[in-house]
Structure formats: C-alpha cells, structure tokens
Amino acid sequence: MKRLGLIASVLASLHLLVLLAGFVAPYDPVEQTRTLPFAPPAHLHFVDSRGQFHLRPFVYALVPDSENFESYVEDTTQRFPVQFMVSGSAYNVLPGLESRLHLFGVHAPARVSLLGTDGLGRDVLSRLLHGGRMSIGAGLIATLCALLVGMGLGTLAGFFGGRVDAAVMRLADLFMAVPWLYLLFAVRAALPLHLDTRATFLLLVAVLGIVGWARPARMIRGIVLSARERTFVTAARGFGARAPYLLKRHIVPQTLGVVLTQAGLLVPQYILAEVTLSFLGLGVGEPTPSWGAMLGSLQQYSVLTSYWWMFTPAIALVAVAISYYALTSMVHERMRLAAS
Amino acid sequence: MRLIGSALLVALLSGLSVNAAAPSAIAAGEEVLVERATSGTPGGRLVVALRAEPRTLNPAAAADAPSREVIGRMSGDLIHIDRATQSTESALASQWKRSTDGREYTLSLRKGIRFSDGHAFDADDVVFTFRVLLDERTGAPQRDLLIVGGQPIRVTKIDEYTVKVALSQPYAAAERLFDSIAILPQHLLNDAYEKGAMGQIWSVATPATSIAGLGPYRLKEYVAGQRLVLERNPYYWKIDSTKRRLPYIDELVFLFTGNEDAQVIRFQSGDSDVLSRASADNFAVLARDQAAQRYQLKDLGPSLEYNFLFFNQNDLSGKTLPQVAMKQQWFGDLGFRRAVSRAIDREGIARLVYRGRAVPLWGNVSPGNRLWINTALPRLPRSVSEARAILTSSGFSWRPDGQLLDRQGRPVSFTIVTSSTSAQRTEMATLIQADLKELGMDVQVVPLEFRALVDRVFQSFDYDASILGLGGGDADPNGEMNVWLSTGSNHLWRLGQQKPATPWEAEVDRLMQKQLVTLDYRERKQLFDRVQTIVAEQLPFIFLAAPHILVGARADIGNFQPSVLDHYTLWNVERMFFRPELRTRR
Numbered sequence: 061m062k063r064l065g066l067i068a069s070v071l072a073s074l075h076l077l078v079l080l081a082g083f084v085a086p087y088d089p090v091e092q093t094r095t096l097p098f099a100p101p102a103h104l105h106f107v108d109s110r111g112q113f114h115l116r117p118f119v120y121a122l123v124p125d126s127e128n129f130e131s132y133v134e135d136t137t138q139r140f141p142v143q144f145m146v147s148g149s150a151y152n153v154l155p156g157l158e159s160r161l162h163l164f165g166v167h168a169p170a171r172v173s174l175l176g177t178d179g180l181g182r183d184v185l186s187r188l189l190h191g192g193r194m195s196i197g198a199g200l201i202a203t204l205c206a207l208l209v210g211m212g213l214g215t216l217a218g219f220f221g222g223r224v225d226a227a228v229m230r231l232a233d234l235f236m237a238v239p240w241l242y243l244l245f246a247v248r249a250a251l252p253l254h255l256d257t258r259a260t261f262l263l264l265v266a267v268l269g270i271v272g273w274a275r276p277a278r279m280i281r282g283i284v285l286s287a288r289e290r291t292f293v294t295a296a297r298g299f300g301a302r303a304p305y306l307l308k309r310h311i312v313p314q315t316l317g318v319v320l321t322q323a324g325l326l327v328p329q330y331i332l333a334e335v336t337l338s339f340l341g342l343g344v345g346e347p348t349p350s351w352g353a354m355l356g357s358l359q360q361y362s363v364l365t366s367y368w369w370m371f372t373p374a375i376a377l378v379a380v381a382i383s384y385y386a387l388t389s390m391v392h393e394r395m396r397l398a399a400s
Numbered sequence: 401m402r403l404i405g406s407a408l409l410v411a412l413l414s415g416l417s418v419n420a421a422a423p424s425a426i427a428a429g430e431e432v433l434v435e436r437a438t439s440g441t442p443g444g445r446l447v448v449a450l451r452a453e454p455r456t457l458n459p460a461a462a463a464d465a466p467s468r469e470v471i472g473r474m475s476g477d478l479i480h481i482d483r484a485t486q487s488t489e490s491a492l493a494s495q496w497k498r499s500t501d502g503r504e505y506t507l508s509l510r511k512g513i514r515f516s517d518g519h520a521f522d523a524d525d526v527v528f529t530f531r532v533l534l535d536e537r538t539g540a541p542q543r544d545l546l547i548v549g550g551q552p553i554r555v556t557k558i559d560e561y562t563v564k565v566a567l568s569q570p571y572a573a574a575e576r577l578f579d580s581i582a583i584l585p586q587h588l589l590n591d592a593y594e595k596g597a598m599g600q601i602w603s604v605a606t607p608a609t610s611i612a613g614l615g616p617y618r619l620k621e622y623v624a625g626q627r628l629v630l631e632r633n634p635y636y637w638k639i640d641s642t643k644r645r646l647p648y649i650d651e652l653v654f655l656f657t658g659n660e661d662a663q664v665i666r667f668q669s670g671d672s673d674v675l676s677r678a679s680a681d682n683f684a685v686l687a688r689d690q691a692a693q694r695y696q697l698k699d700l701g702p703s704l705e706y707n708f709l710f711f712n713q714n715d716l717s718g719k720t721l722p723q724v725a726m727k728q729q730w731f732g733d734l735g736f737r738r739a740v741s742r743a744i745d746r747e748g749i750a751r752l753v754y755r756g757r758a759v760p761l762w763g764n765v766s767p768g769n770r771l772w773i774n775t776a777l778p779r780l781p782r783s784v785s786e787a788r789a790i791l792t793s794s795g796f797s798w799r800p801d802g803q804l805l806d807r808q809g810r811p812v813s814f815t816i817v818t819s820s821t822s823a824q825r826t827e828m829a830t831l832i833q834a835d836l837k838e839l840g841m842d843v844q845v846v847p848l849e850f851r852a853l854v855d856r857v858f859q860s861f862d863y864d865a866s867i868l869g870l871g872g873g874d875a876d877p878n879g880e881m882n883v884w885l886s887t888g889s890n891h892l893w894r895l896g897q898q899k900p901a902t903p904w905e906a907e908v909d910r911l912m913q914k915q916l917v918t919l920d921y922r923e924r925k926q927l928f929d930r931v932q933t934i935v936a937e938q939l940p941f942i943f944l945a946a947p948h949i950l951v952g953a954r955a956d957i958g959n960f961q962p963s964v965l966d967h968y969t970l971w972n973v974e975r976m977f978f979r980p981e982l983r984t985r986r
Contacts, residue, residue, distance in 0.1 A: 092834050094748045341820045346830040346845045361661035362681030
C-alpha cells in the first residue's frame with residue numbers, strides 16, 4: 061500500500077513539474093543564446109576561486125574558449141549567486157494569465173543551465189520541462205481518444221452481441237492491421253503546409269489515438285460480455301430495467317478496472333509514439349520543444365558522441381514510463397485482490 | 401557480430417601483397433606527361449568510403465556523385481582544370497590553339513598513349529566521344545554543357561593526332577568545357593553506339609575486361625553492396641620526375657556506406673583512408689579524437705557552395721494556390737526581402753550551424769572563388785531597427801502584440817521548407833525563424849523529405865520559402881548560367897519564364913550572355929561583378945553562408961593536396977603515395 065502511494069506521488073510530482081514548467085524552468089524554452097551552443101551543464105559552486113565558502117550556491121559566467129571552439133571556460137572574476145523567486149521571461153500560467161515569476165535564476169550575463177544548452181544555445185532543462193508538456197500531453201490526449209472510442213464500441217459490441225458484435229470486432233481487426241506510421245505519413249503529406257504545426261501535431265496525435273481504439277475495445281467487450289450474463293444483471297433485466305440503466309448502473313462500472321489499467325499502459329506507449337513521430341520529423345516542429353524533437357538531434361553522430369546532456373529527455377521518458385507501468389501493475393494487483 | 405564483420409573486412413583489405421599489373425615500360429615516341437615536382441613510393445591500397453553505391457560506370461550516363469567519383473579516377477579528359485591553381489592545364493591534349501575570332505580550337509593529342517586495356521588512343525576516339533555525347537539518343541548529362549549559343553560544338557579530325565573544335569560563337573574560357581569529359585574507347589563502344597544502346601553499357605557489374613579508360617585506374621572487381629576495387633592502369637600516360645609511371649598506389653578500394661555519419665565512423669575507425677567533405681560537427685568530433693595522430697585533418701576554407709533563403713515568386717496563374725498567391729504580394733516586394741535580409745544573423749549561422757567553419761555571405765560568389773568574387777559588395781550587418789524601418793516604409797505595420805501586418809492588415813506568416821536530411825539547413829531555418837520573430841513575422845519550419853521538397857520547388861510551386869544550396873562546380877561564371885538566366889533551369893525563385901519578368905532580370909540576362917562571349921578576363925570580371933551587384937540589391941536569393949571544405953586523410957599519405965574544387969581529395973590520386981617511414985603506425 062505504501063509503495064502504491066509512493067509511486068503515485070512520484071508520478072504526480074513529475075506531472076506537476078511539467079504542468080508548472082513555466083515557473084520551474086529558468087528560461088524561455090525557445091530563447092537562443094547564440095554565444096553558448098552546446099554549453100555543458102552549469103557547475104554550482106559553494107567555494108569561490110579564492111577558496112572562500114559561500115552558503116548560497118553560485119555560478120560563474122561561461123565564456124567561449126578562444127582557442128578551442130565549442131569548449132568553455134568559467135570567468136571566475138564575478139560570482140553570480142543562485143536567486144529564488146526571480147523575475148524573468150514571461151510565460152502563461154493559464155491561457156491569458158501571464159507571469160514572470162521563476163523558481164530560480166541568476167543575474168545576467170551569467171546563465172544557470174543546470175542541464176546545459178543545445179546546438180542553438182537553448183536551455184535544455186527549460187526545454188525538457190516544456191517539452192514534457194507536449195509529450196505527456198500527447199500521451200494523455202491519445203489515450204483519452206483511444207479509450208473513449210474503445211469503451212463506446214467495446215460496450216456496444218459486448219452488450220448487444222450478434223451482428224453488432226461481429227461488425228465491431230471485424231472493424232477492430234481491420235484497425236489492428238493498419239500500419240499506423242504510414243497512415244500518419246499519409247495524413248501529414250495530405251495536410252497543407254500553412255497549418256500551424258502545433259495544430260497539425262495535435263491532429264496527428266488524435267488520429268493515433270483513434271486508430272488505437274481496437275485493443276481496449278476488445279478487452280472491454282469481453283468484460284461486458286461476461287457482465288451481462290451475471291445473475292444480478294439478469295435480475296435487473298427481469299425487473300424491467302432498460303439498456304441505458306443496465307449499462308450505467310451495472311455494466312460500465314465493471315469495466316473501470318480494465319479501463320484504468322489500459323490507460324496506465326497506453327499513456328507511456330503514446331508518449332513513445334510522440335517520440336517516434338518527432339524523431340522522424342512528423343512532430344511539433346521547431347522551435348516548440350518536445351522530448352521526441354529533443355532526442356531527434358541525437359540522429360547526428362557528432363551530437364550522439366559528444367554531448368551527454370542531450371540524452372536527458374530519454375531519462376525523463378524512462379522515468380515517466382516506469383512510474384506508469386509500476387502504478388498500473390499495482391492498481392491491477394489491488395483490483396484482483398478486491399475482486400477475489 | 402558487427403564488430404567481427406568489420407574486423408574481417410579490415411583484414412581482407414589490408415592484405416599483405418597486392419597483385420597489380422606492373423607498369424608497362426615507356427615506349428619510344430610515347431608522349432607522356434611529366435609531373436615535374438613529383439616523386440613517391442609505389443605500392444599499397446587506398447580505401448575510400450562512398451556515401452552510396454555508384455549506379456553506373458558509364459561516363460555518358462552517370463549523374464550521381466558516387467558514380468562520378470569512381471569514373472573520374474578511371475578516365476582522362478583533353479584539357480584539365482588543375483584543382484590547386486584553378487587554371488587549365490594540358491591533359492590528353494598536349495597543347496591547344498584558339499583562333500583569333502575565338503570560334504575555333506585546334507587540339508594536338510598525345511601520341512602513342514594507350515587505353516587501360518592496351519589499345520592505342522587517337523583522334524578517332526575523341527571524335528567518337530563527342531559524337532556519342534552530343535547524340536540525343538545517348539541522353540548524356542554532359543550534352544547541355546557542349547551546346548554553345550544554341551548549337552552543339554563540332555569536333556572534326558584533322559589527322560591521327562589533331563582535332564578541331566568549332567563553336568558557333570566565341571565562348572569565354574571554352575577550354576574549361578573539356579574538363580572532366582571522359583574520352584571513350586571507340587574500339588569497345590562503337591557497336592553499342594551503333595545499336596543505340598549507349599544507355600545500357602558499363603554497369604557496375606560489367607566484366608572488368610570490357611571496360612577501359614584513360615584514367616590512372618581501371619576496374620578490377622565489384623562486390624555488390626560492399627565494395628568496388630580499382631587497380632592501377634599499367635598504361636597511364638603520366639610519369640614522375642624519376643620517369644616512373646604513375647600512379648603510385650596499386651589499388652583503390654571504394655567501400656559503400658549509407659550516409660555521411662557512417663562514412664565518418666569508417667574513417668575514424670581506420671577502415672578508410674581518405675574522407676571527402678565532412679560536416680563541421682563531424683570534423684569537430686574527429687579533431688577531438690585526433691590524439692592518436694592516425695590522420696591529418698584539413699580545413700581548406702570556404703567552398704564555392706552558397707546556401708540561401710528564397711521566396712516563391714513563380715507565376716501561379718495556371719495553378720490553384722490562393723494561400724501562396726496571397727503571400728506573393730510580400731515576396732515580390734523588394735522592401736520585404738531587404739528587411740528579411742537585414743534581420744538575418746549570418747554570423748550566428750556561421751558560428752552555430754557550421755561551428756565557425758563557414759563564412760557569412762551577401763552575394764552569390766563565395767570568398768573561396770578568388771578570381772570572380774566582387775569584393776565591393778556591401779556586407780550589411782544585422783540590424784533589426786533598420787529592417788523595421790524598411791518594413792514601415794513599405795507599408796507594413798504592427799499589431800499591439802508585435803505581429804507584423806501587411807498593407808491590408810493581414811498578419812505576415814509563412815513557412816520555410818527545408819530538406820529533412822540536411823540538419824544544417826533545418827538549423828539555419830530555425831535561426832532565421834527566431835530572427836524574423838523579432839520583426840513580428842510568424843515563420844514555421846517544415847522539414848520535408850528531399851524529393852518532396854524538390855517536387856514543390858520545381859513542379860507544384862506549392863511552398864512559401866525554402867533554403868537550398870547551389871554551387872560546387874567550376875569556379876567560372878559559366879557554371880552559373882542556368883541559375884541567373886531568366887530561362888535557366890535553376891532560376892529557382894521564378895522558373896519557366898518565356899521572357900524576363902523584371903527589368904533587372906533582363907539586365908542580368910544581357911550581362912550573363914555578354915560575359916559568355918567576351919574573351920578578356922578583366923572585361924568578363926566587370927560584367928560578372930555587375931551581375932553580383934544587381935543580385936545583391938534585388939535579393940531573389942538571400943545569401944546566408946558558404947561552408948568550409950573539411951577533409952581528412954591518413955597521416956602517412958604523401959602528396960595529399962585537397963582542393964576546394966570537386967573532387968576535393970582524390971583529384972590527384974595518381975600522385976598520392978604511402979610514406980614508408982610513417983607506415984608502421986597503422
């Protein structure tokens with residue numbers, strides 16, 4: 061029980077971090093600092109160049125090494141203490157509600173890039189947090205689409221049986237056989253270029269989710285099929301209960317367990333799908349960050365071999381996926397116990 | 401598995417001895433070319449990784465870079481452009497003479513030299529070659545180059561070792577036309593030509609004995625999907641200062657890899673010996689890894705390639721593209737293009753996209769082309785305030801949220817399409833996107849698969865703006881004719897013009913045609929300078945940067961003299977050799 065709480069709170073805090081990206085991230089994710097491409101993660105110092113200890117951590121400004129392009133040296137002439145609750149670039153807390161408050165930052169010209177910068181000098185931590193919004197958001201939206209359609213059609217098939225069942229299940233077979241990646245290529249190619257890339261992306265994600273309805277629908281159909289033969293359902297039917305009442309009162313609640321576990325499995329799967337899409341250039345498009353787009357730069361041999369901090373989206377991805385899977389298996393276990 | 405595979409390959413390729421044919425003795429009366437300042441040690445095997453498998457070994461059909469890379473080593477031309485000096489030098493023609501009216505060239509051919517199969521070479525082969533290339537049935541990519549003033553050049557035999565080339569009009573630097581035009585063996589190809597089968601000859605799988613050329617190497621073996629091996633041509637017509645027949649290196653092995661990264665990895669691991677044109681990123685990786693000193697890296701400075709942003713100004717009257725047509729009101733506005741140009745951070749592009757290994761550009765000629773660049777062109781630095789002032793005077797205004805509006809109050813928003821396989825051009829587009837955001841322009845970057853991009857730019861015209869690169873051929877302005885002539889096939893911003901759409905395009909047409917028939921370098925330079933000025937003022941292309949040529953070779957290769965002209969590293973392969981004193985390192 062304790063572990064379930066722990067996992068749930070880890071997952072909740074991951075989502076909260078991403079949700080509050082504007083506040084937690086020190087910089088605007090699309091802001092380019094053109095003097096600092098591929099700057100390594102900032103070193104937080106407590107002891108300055110003269111050996112003096114400071115309680116408040118500080119950073120030094122990075123200056124490009126004049127002899128060796130792409131490597132940097134710290135300018136130790138001035139300390140820049142890390143400040144909390146600082147004013148920085150504007151972001152939207154909610155649509156229409158703007159704020160400039162950031163959790164932490166340092167005074168210019170120094171920059172505190174805890175996870176370094178990318179090839180255009182953009183802060184990787186800020187991109188990671190904002191990119192999480194896009195990636196996890198994509199996962200949630202696609203899951204929602206898949207489950208809504210799956211639940212609807214699965215319940216319909218299971219409850220009414222017969223021809224409806226046969227038709228829906230054949231349709232499900234068809235959808236399972238669709239090579240979704242090629243479908244998405246086709247959808248992207250058919251869309252006009254001038255559409256906003258973010259809107260296109262959300263559309264693709266929705267398509268992805270809708271195409272994915274078949275698997276949850278099959279599972280839900282099975283549950284509904286067995287639920288409708290239960291004695292209490294037959295009894296209710298005998299008392300004259302109609303289909304909508306039966307579904308609402310007795311049958312759909314039975315499917316909740318499956319829906320929850322399916323959701324837990326689908327979210328990380330769809331986050332991965334976003335990464336795949338962006339990796340192949342079908343993603344949100346520059347400059348909007350997403351984990352897939354960030355990992356896309358690793359296709360270049362030079363980035364792959366030179367800058368470890370460019371892998372951080374993969375770490376975030378693994379952390380989120382593991383948390384989801386762990387939570388799912390625990391919920392599943394608990395439901396099984398409760399059922400027996 | 402992979403590791404073992406590559407280890408085996410290395411073992412295979414660095415086999416102890418190479419059985420190449422011994423160079424034949426120099427015959428009496430054989431008019432060989434003496435490379436004076438050259439000496440070296442014979443032997444060894446040079447391995448080069450190609451990005452893709454060559455499609456053909458037929459010089460009259462090859463259009464892809466890997467094929468030309470291989471064919472270039474197997475064939476000889478009449479007059480050659482020395483890649484080091486960028487000027488012409490004698491090759492199969494020992495000397496040539498231009499008539500006073502500039503319409504006739506008389507070429508004297510080298511006597512007594514032989515094709516790589518031992519068959520003698522003479523004027524018949526030259527006449528045959530040009531007949532084949534100019535025949536429309538052949539479909540040779542070189543054909544367009546050999547048409548001067550709308551008429552094909554005429555090549556006639558005077559005697560066994562003399563040919564006459566007649567042009568319909570004087571043609572500047574006509575001798576440069578002959579560079580890289582491979583002379584074909586009539587004795588092997590006459591039958592195929594008579595049957596109209598020139599398109600099908602000499603595939604990579606053709607037996608080595610049925611292929612011959614006048615280059616330093618000849619075909620030895622081809623292993624599909626893996627490698628192509630050339631061996632020294634025992635009859636090659638160049639000798640060194642010690643009267644040794646070139647080339648020095650016995651075998652040239654071309655490995656097929658998939659892409660540039662794979663090419664670089666092969667070079668880094670020592671599987672290949674020479675690397676032509678690395679990207680700046682990969683160059684940096686290699687430079688960091690150079691501690692072992694197994695290879696030498698060279699930054700040759702700016703290439704002749706220019707990258708540019710351009711807007712779709714095509715005539716869309718026959719098409720239904722209302723979105724693009726609406727935006728063309730901006731694209732056709734010089735003030736709009738000037739503002740975009742002023743807002744772009746070219747230094748930033750050179751620094752970030754090319755890691756500092758590129759030069760910012762304001763014109764179509766790169767500083768790598770010392771003979772032809774117009775150094776008087778203004779190099780306007782980035783200025784957002786200037787750009788805003790230009791937009792204001794062109795009738796643009798801004799919404800309170802900073803979005804730029806045109807005269808009709810429509811928000812200015814457009815898409816830049818780039819090739820998804822070129823990380824550099826997509827990065828450039830992302831930088832430009834951020835630059836133009838400061839002007840209130842809403843720019844989207846859409847990377848497309850290269851063929852889809854080419855289709856939009858050349859066929860459907862369904863795009864707003866794009867970033868592409870051109871150049872990399874000869875340094876001479878004639879190579880640029882198809883870009884700047886209003887009828888040219890690479891007149892990208894407005895293709896397929898019947899007559900010049902603007903007065904300045906008419907003026908450029910006139911200047912380019914005039915430089916073509918002007919024989920004096922200084923006069924031609926003045927004309928081409930004027931073209932550069934007009935283009936820089938009218939900005940059909942907004943020039944961005946010229947990347948440096950970055951190459952590498954094993955440390956023990958002698959006479960490695962890479963050039964900014966194609967082929968960058970192997971152009972003098974016949975003179976390259978392995979330094980025995982450094983050889984043990986490997």
